[in-house]
Amino acid sequence: MKRTVITPRTLRGFADVMPSAGRRRRQLLEVLEEVYTSFGFEPIQTPAVEYAEILKGKGGTESDKQMFEFEDKGGRRVALRFDLTVPLARFVAQHESELTFPFRAYNIGYVWRGDRPQRGRYREFLQSDADIIGVSGITADAEILTIIATALGRMDIGPFTIRLNNRKILNGVLTRLELQDRVPPVLRALDKVDKIGPAAVADELAGAGVTAAAAQDLLALIGSVQASNEATLSHVGASVKGSAEGETGVAEVREVIELVSAALGAPAPIRFDPSIVRGLDYYTGMVFEAVHDEAPGAGSISGGGRYDDLASVYTTSRLPGVGVSIGVSRILSVLDGLGRLSDLPRDRTLVVLTQDLGSDRPELMRLAAAIRGAGPFDVELYPAAVKHATQMKYGDARGARFLLTLDADGTMSVKDMESGERASAAPAGVPALLSKLAGGA
RNA sequence: GUGGGCGUAGCUCAGCUGGUUAGAGCGCCAGGUUGUGGUCCUGGAUGUCGGGGGUUCGAAUCCCCUCGCUCACCCCA
The missing domain is CATH 3.40.50.800 (Anticodon-binding domain)
Incomplete structure (x- = not known):
């Protein structure tokens, strides 16, 4: 008699961690905790499941579509967290009276997104966030970038680049061009320039109601990545002339790079790239993403930015913030793709x-x-x-x-x-x- | 959600335009070597050819459906 067995399998997009990856993961997490702690960050944790109304409508319509949402046995609408930033905003608003500001915290945990899995892209993945809440100065921005550069460096994963931009630059230019009511579609179109080319972007901009002259201005702006940050800054600085917000953005980028380099005691691994936009709707100032230089096609291994209004849906207090999200699962996937997942020597x-x-x-x-x-x-x-x-x-x-x-x-x-x-x-x-x-x- | 590619042993794959008992390497097990690994030698086991239906004398091979994986778009860690 043959005993029937249930085929062992995992859900699409949900992966097991094998021992070789598990050891690497542990090492990455050790580095992260050590670096966060050394910058004075406190460990916090928020639940995996929250009321759907807390999580929805904060990161844009795309996030809502990808959110795992269901009803619990008591009939409540609940959802799995889509990221760690929105729950942090809820956390800070809820515990405001018990926290000391500026509040710096880190949180390591799984998040869930219902999009189609691909290499390095899962429906359940481990993410590690660090945020500074309660101040809007760029000192905090610089510290966040310093943390990433330090952590990624100590992880010993190979060379990486942080691509940095500031939303104020594009916002300023868009306002000057009187396109402030069409910001999302315009940003989406501009974001594609690397993939589809300037001509196709111009077509898409035309479709969004942007005049040919304005489209040329925008393409000139985002197409101006130069050999050095200084060259790009002066190039972009010229295109934002006349927009106070745009000029502020350029100045902030310049200053942040200077501060990070000072902290690292070496030129920061940062490239100013005016085409970096990022989809999450809540960013208001600095935005960035980090890519591994040997696997640029694998997507970003880290991303983040400044969000000055995120907590405003939960509290009337003003709680600006800036933060980073490091993709632990993504980094492991990149290392796997490079054949370097299991080359970690035993530490004992x-x-x-x-x-x-x-x-x-x-x-x-x-x-x-x-x-x-x-x-x-x-x-x-x-x-x-x-x-x-x-x-x-x-x-x-x-x-x-x-x-x-x-x-x-x-x-x-x-x-x-x-x-x-x-x-x-x-x-x-x-x-x-x-x-x-x-x-x- | 939209579009492409692929499903053959535990793993990586080979099987030409349909033709007899479906293969290789690696891994695994046993022995050589009964308390001292790796190397080497010898031998061995393992497949609903993803699933269902169809065409045919005959299907892993052709067609349809379905499931799964994967890549691109989208979005992002």
Whole structure:
């Protein structure tokens, strides 16, 4: 009789994390927490599920369409969070009286979006946000950018570039061209210039009711990325002449880059790119996204910007903010695509203790604990008294550095899997022996 | 949501214009080597050819439907 089984599978867009990716993920998260903390950010957390009315209508119609929304058993309309920024706005508005401002917090968690999965794009993915709430100066903007540059640098994932822009630049120009009532379609059209080219963008702008002359102005503005930020800034500075808001935007970009470079003690890995727009409707000033230089087609590994009005739907207090979102799942996917997911060396030495039917198991347990306490060792006791060769192969497959076998006469034999050499010692001397062997190599 | 590509062993894939028992490499298992891994040698197991229907003497191969995956658009991490 054949037993029928349920085919093991995951939902479209929902992925398992395998051990190789899991180790990398852990390392990325360690770097993030360390960097956030070193900038004074506090860890917070918000729920995965919120009232739908809290989440909907904040990030634009596209976000609403992609939101997982359902009814709970009590008949409430609820939704899975689409990002971590909108829940943060709710959090800050709700706990305003208990927080110290300017409030700096980070939040690491999964978010859910119902769009079609592709490489590096999932329906459930891990994101890590850091935000400063309560001030509108560009010092905060610069600090956020410094955090990204620092974190991405320490993650050791390869070269990256932060593409930076400021919404005030385009807003200013659009106002001068009397297009302020058509901002979203115009921004959408301009955002496509890399993909479809200036001519097609001009067509789309014409379709949005933009005159040919205005379209040329806009294309000149966004097509002005130069070899250096300074060159781009002066180029764009010329096109925004006459618009106070646009001039402010250019000045902010210039100053922010200067501040980040000062913080890093080196030129910031930032490229001023006036074509960066970003879809989320709530951004009001600085906007940016980071791409991995070796996988620019994989999409952004980080993004964010300034949003000065986000919390206004939950409170009458003015709570401007600026934040970054780092795509942990996306970074893992990029590393996987580059074949560098599992090249992370073990940060501690793995030791495997073997056993057989006659082993003194209390002695083995004591010894495992002693080795763990003796230094940077991860120690596992093979959990069954199977054939010794099997346990050796297991240790090898696991990448263990040392295989330990308790001999019948009570001495411990130590095999160094790297050199192939064997040594022995009394159990009490094993921790010291391992430290010596591991250190000497 | 719109449009393209692809579903053959655990994995990566080969199977020409339809033709007998469907293959390779890797992996896995066993032995060589009964308490000392990797290398090597020998042997072995495994497929509803994604599913359903149709054409045909005959379908992994052609047609239709369906499911799944994937890429592009859209949007973004």
